[in-house]
Amino acid sequence: MDAMPAPSPAPFVRQVGAVFRIEVSRIMRPRHSLPAFLLAALPVGVAAAVSAHVTLDRGGAFPAVFYNLLLGVTVFFGCAFIFTKLFRAEILERTLHYYLLAPIRREALLLGKYAAGVVVSWALFGGATVVACVLLFGLPATLPWEWTASLLRDLGTTLLACVAYGAVFLLFGLLFANPILPVAGLLAWEGLHFLLPPTLQAFSVRYYLGALTSVPLPVPDGPFAILVRSPQPWVSVLTLLALTVVGLALGAWRLRRLEVRYTDD
Amino acid sequence: MNAEIRLDDVSKFYGEVMGVNGITATLEPGVTGLVGPNGAGKSTLMSLIAGLVRPSRGRIDVLGRSAEHPRLFAGDVGYCAQYDAFPPGISARQFMAGSLRLYGYTAREAEEGATIALERVGLGDAADRRIDVYSKGMRQALKVARAIGHGPRVLLLDEPLNGLDPQARAEATALFRAFADDGAHVLISSHILHEVDAVSDRVVFLDGGYLVASGNVAEIRDEAPMDAALAADAAHGQTRPARVSIRCDRGAHVASRLFALDAATEVRLHDDGGGLSVRTSDADAFFLTLGQLVCSDGVRIEGVTPVDASVEAVYADLVSAPAPER
Numbered sequence: 001m002d003a004m005p006a007p008s009p010a011p012f013v014r015q016v017g018a019v020f021r022i023e024v025s026r027i028m029r030p031r032h033s034l035p036a037f038l039l040a041a042l043p044v045g046v047a048a049a050v051s052a053h054v055t056l057d058r059g060g061a062f063p064a065v066f067y068n069l070l071l072g073v074t075v076f077f078g079c080a081f082i083f084t085k086l087f088r089a090e091i092l093e094r095t096l097h098y099y100l101l102a103p104i105r106r107e108a109l110l111l112g113k114y115a116a117g118v119v120v121s122w123a124l125f126g127g128a129t130v131v132a133c134v135l136l137f138g139l140p141a142t143l144p145w146e147w148t149a150s151l152l153r154d155l156g157t158t159l160l161a162c163v164a165y166g167a168v169f170l171l172f173g174l175l176f177a178n179p180i181l182p183v184a185g186l187l188a189w190e191g192l193h194f195l196l197p198p199t200l201q202a203f204s205v206r207y208y209l210g211a212l213t214s215v216p217l218p219v220p221d222g223p224f225a226i227l228v229r230s231p232q233p234w235v236s237v238l239t240l241l242a243l244t245v246v247g248l249a250l251g252a253w254r255l256r257r258l259e260v261r262y263t264d265d
Numbered sequence: 266m267n268a269e270i271r272l273d274d275v276s277k278f279y280g281e282v283m284g285v286n287g288i289t290a291t292l293e294p295g296v297t298g299l300v301g302p303n304g305a306g307k308s309t310l311m312s313l314i315a316g317l318v319r320p321s322r323g324r325i326d327v328l329g330r331s332a333e334h335p336r337l338f339a340g341d342v343g344y345c346a347q348y349d350a351f352p353p354g355i356s357a358r359q360f361m362a363g364s365l366r367l368y369g370y371t372a373r374e375a376e377e378g379a380t381i382a383l384e385r386v387g388l389g390d391a392a393d394r395r396i397d398v399y400s401k402g403m404r405q406a407l408k409v410a411r412a413i414g415h416g417p418r419v420l421l422l423d424e425p426l427n428g429l430d431p432q433a434r435a436e437a438t439a440l441f442r443a444f445a446d447d448g449a450h451v452l453i454s455s456h457i458l459h460e461v462d463a464v465s466d467r468v469v470f471l472d473g474g475y476l477v478a479s480g481n482v483a484e485i486r487d488e489a490p491m492d493a494a495l496a497a498d499a500a501h502g503q504t505r506p507a508r509v510s511i512r513c514d515r516g517a518h519v520a521s522r523l524f525a526l527d528a529a530t531e532v533r534l535h536d537d538g539g540g541l542s543v544r545t546s547d548a549d550a551f552f553l554t555l556g557q558l559v560c561s562d563g564v565r566i567e568g569v570t571p572v573d574a575s576v577e578a579v580y581a582d583l584v585s586a587p588a589p590e591r
Contacts, residue, residue, distance in 0.1 A: 010369035018366040029354050094350035097317055098411070102367035103339035260317040261279065 015104040019112025020119075027082060027120045032089075039078040040124040043070040047132040062136050063215050066154060070132065071209055075125050075161045076187065082121050083169035084179040086113040087255075097260045106255045114170055114248060121162040129158045150214035157212040164205050164240040167247030174254045205243070208236035268294060268328060270314060270419065270450055275323035277309050283474045284309035288323070290469060290479050292452065296445045298465035299454035300580055305471040307454040308347055311423045314452070315344040327419055340368060343417035345408045345425050351396045357383055357407050358392040361414055368415045382414035383407075387436060401428035409437060419450040426455055438464045458580065470580060507548035511555070512540040512567040519564055528554035542572065 010018065027033050043065055050061045090096040099109050133151050140147055168186070172179040193204035201207050211230040231239070270292040277284035285306035299307050312318045313325060316332025316339070325331070330338045351360060361379030362372075370378060383392045386406040391399070396407065405428045412420060422441065426434050442464055445451045455461045461468065462482065470477040470485070478485045513519060516534050520541055523529035528551045531544035545551035548571075558564050 007369040007374075014369070015367070018363075021366070022363045025355075026352060031354060093353070094348040095352050097344075097346055097348070098352075098364060099367070100317055100335075101315060101339055101342070101344050102364070103336045103369070104367055105336060259319060260312065 010104075012105065012108055015108035016112040016115065019099070019104065019109055020116050023086070023113050023116030024120060027116060032085075033082060033120070036078045036081050036121070036124060039074045039081075040128040043074055043128050044131045044135070047135040051135045062133075063213065065132055065136065066129070066215070067210060067213055070125065070129060070158070071161050072190070072206065074128060075121070075158065076165060076190065078125055079117075079121055079162055079165040080169050080172075080179075080183045083114075083117045083166045084173035084183065086117055086170055086173055088173040088177075088179060100258075100260055106258075107252050110170075110248065110252050110255050114166060114251075117166050117170065118159075118162050121166060122159050125162060126155050126158050129154050153212070153214040157209055157214075160212065160237065160240050161205070161209055163244050164208075164247075167244040167251070168205070171247045171251045171254070174251050174258070202231075205240065207231070208239050211236045268448075269326075270328070270452075271324075271326040272310075272314075273324045273326075275310075275313060275320045275325055277313055277318060278321045284318075285313070285471070285474045285476075288476045290476060292450060292469075293467075294445065294448050294450050295466035296441060296451045296453060296464050298461035298468040299452055299471065300458060300461060300468050301454075301471035301477075304473070306474040307471055308423055309474075310471065311344070311346075311421050311452065311454060314419075315342055315421050317344075340415060341417055342419045342421065343412035343415065344421045345412040345423060347423040347427075349401070349404055349408075349428075351404065351407070353397060354395065356393050356395055357388055357399070357410075360396060360407070361392075361410060364411055365414055370415075378414055382410040385413065385440065386410045387433065402430055402433055405429055406433065406437070409440070413440075413444070417449070420444055420452070422451065422453045424455055425453060426460060434460060507545055507551070508572040509543045509545065509548075509551065510540065510570045510572050511543060512569075514539075514565050515562075516541040518562065519558060522558055522562065523551075523554065526554050540567075 030037065046069055047061075047065050050065065087096065090099070100106075130151065133154065137147070169179070169183065172182045176182055190204055190206050193201050193206055196204070208231060212233055272288050272290045272292075275288040276286045278286075283306075288306075288310065299310065301307050309318070313320055314327060316335065319332075327338065328341055330341065332338050355363075358376075358379050361382055362375040365375035365378045366372065380389070380392065383389050386409050388403060388406055388410060391403060396404065399407065405425065409422070409425055412422065420441070425441075426437060429437060438460060441451045441453065445466070453461060453465065465482075467479065467481050468485070469479040511519065512535075516538065520529070520532040520534065520543075523532060523543060528545060528547075529543045530546050533542045535541060543551070555566075555569070559566060
């Protein structure tokens with residue numbers, strides 16, 4: 001009974017697909033991603049509490065729930081949890097060599113893992129977006145175009161947040177043995193970006209995400225807040241996609257040079 | 266296609282720490298034992314050949330290919346690493362099938378290949394159990410299955426016999442032998458030296474990151490430096506010295522008679538009282554004397570084993586010899 005001879009190497013897309021399938025099932029395991037599941041439930045719970053409170057302005061609560069809670073907390077920490085673990089967890093578990101021994105390009109490995117992270121995070125946090133919208137605005141008997149367009153726009157914003165944060169956190173997981181510190185640094189930067197001078201505010205993911213929400217965000221009214229004009233939506237989309245490409249390119253560069261020597265990782 | 270593994274002046278440094286240095290060797294198909302103490306550089310050399318780390322200096326060709334091109338290289342190489350680690354929460358079949366998909370097999374082929382590989386290492390009945398509940402021996406067998414699943418022509422096995430019970434070890438060594446007999450390269454590192462000895466066609470001795478010797482065990486033994494006492498005997502015109510283990514009754518009597526007849530330079534009685542180990546400066550004269558003892562003194566001998574034909578003895582000679590000029 002002999003092993004089957006190895007077929008000729010799979011094309012790049014099939015390599016990405018093979019990695020993607022393995023990674024989706026890995027990320028979806030509750031033991032692996034329980035904190036991300038809990039984070040997805042957080043805005044849903046808050047939206048449910050707001051909708052149950054008859055005196056609150058549901059429409060006015062949406063920007064806070066969507067922008068501050070869902071994008072600022074759930075997506076940020078959820079993506080940090082999912083994407084930094086894509087490589088770092090395998091290095092800590094000493095299983096990364098199984099991938100590196102396979103006849104796949106490292107770029108395919110990176111893209112397969114990244115795509116799995118994006119799909120799972122968007123499924124979780126996009127689902128949370130939909131449920132939060134329905135809880136706050138109700139589900140009309142017939143879906144009017146305006147309602148549907150707003151929901152699609154917020155889903156798109158959530159997707160872009162997962163895409164951009166995902167690329168950044170994946171890079172953190174490859175570059176740093178302990179990604180918690182850079183994640184904390186980014187959190188501080190993102191959380192305080194409205195205090196930064198206008199030029200520096202442009203170096204923030206939240207600055208661009210804020211321009212994409214379906215409901216205009218309230219103007220920051222803190223004593224130290226610095227008001228800047230929101231970018232055009234197309235500028236936001238292109239900038240976030242550019243950030244993603246840069247993050248993935250740096251990740252691929254790092255992965256190509258990665259040597260498996262777990263003791264020092 | 267080139268059928269050799271070539272290492273050309275290969276060195277690997279981790280910062281200021283040396284992994285291996287200046288390794289030059291050509292490995293033919295067959296079973297090659299990789300022998301050396303902890304820190305000798307065995308795992309580093311395996312990782313270099315597998316392409317998991319890059320040499321700081323030198324060049325490695327595996328069947329004429331370089332690890333810089335993993336799509337062509339990795340299909341020929343199977344590696345059983347020393348790390349006892351698997352992705353959590355999945356069964357052996359899922360692990361194997363997922364791995365084989367990475368090699369370009371279709372889903373159906375991967376399932377079939379997983380079944381074949383798992384049955385070859387004796388895990389057919391446990392294929393659908395989660396790896397998390399496997400015993401150490403089963404996990405070791407699964408690593409071997411992962412290494413052989415895609416039918417590689419170069420099999421790199423880092424301590425593959427660890428944790429296996431005697432029967433599993435015998436089956437594993439038979440499996441490695443079968444691979445080699447089919448024309449594959451099988452490179453085995455192990456601390457269980459007598460099992461390396463039993464299965465290997467040749468050995469590579471490493472010590473402190475340097476290649477000390479390589480080739481057939483008997484050839485190395487003949488060329489190996491002797492320890493000082495035996496070297497002195499040899500210098501006085503004696504024939505090649507030898508060490509022999511004798512299992513017999515009346516070991517103390519045999520020892521005294523061997524000394525009286527000047528047939529031994531050193532004797533150590535076995536702790537169980539069932540024999541003795543003898544070092545002699547003239548193997549031919551020693552065996553002649555031993556035969557006379559059996560006839561004249563009625564000593565009952567259960568077995569005589571030349572110790573220094575083994576990997577252990579050659580290895581002991583090599584690492585106790587003065588360090589070569591480096």
